[in-house]
Amino acid sequence: MATNSTTSSSSSSRSRSANSNDWIIGMLWRFFASTATVMLTYNPSGYSFYHWAKDDLLSGKLDMASLSIKLFALLALLIPWVVIGIATKRSLGFGGIALIIAFFVAGIATLVLNTDVDINNVTTIAWITVVILSLVLTIGLSWSLIRRRITGQVDIDRVDSDGNDDHHD
Secondary structure (H helix, E strand, C coil): CHHHHHHHHHHHHHHHHHHHCHHHHHHHHHHHHHHHHHHHHCCCCCCCHHHHHHHHHHHCCCCHHHHHHHHHHHHHHHHHHHHHHHHHHHHHHHHHHHHHHHHHHHHHHHHHHHCCCCCCCHHHHHHHHHHHHHHHHHHHHHHHHHHHHHHCCCCCCCECCCCCECCCC
16 A cells, blocks of 8 residues: 555656646747747848848849749748747737846846957857847747746736737737
């Protein structure tokens, strides 16, 4: 009988442990989605939608087939931008977004003033911007998880009986 109670207790503790790490896994997935969206749109390496579309436009090699593929890719990129953007705005608001950006900018200023980071290098600034944007979007997507973890409160969106949500933009 003691074996069953120990097994039950052990499996219960593993279950709690797995659930306590779910928020970390959720945040990692959100970080991946945000970073992929930002990096696929633009990154300084030269391998992004921006570079792909710009190169064909400037070279004059844009035919209808190429244009339709680029338009499809643009629309495919707009979907996560809209979803992530709306979620970030709803969870943080413009004030929260500005505060988080200010926090990261202050951190970058501290880094620049205390290390050898070259802010005159455009590529460095572009990478810093890409990372900050990815982090802001990740925090926006994860704010409910973070808040629940810190305060124990759960965020919900209430829906009126007429189908309109409480958020009036």
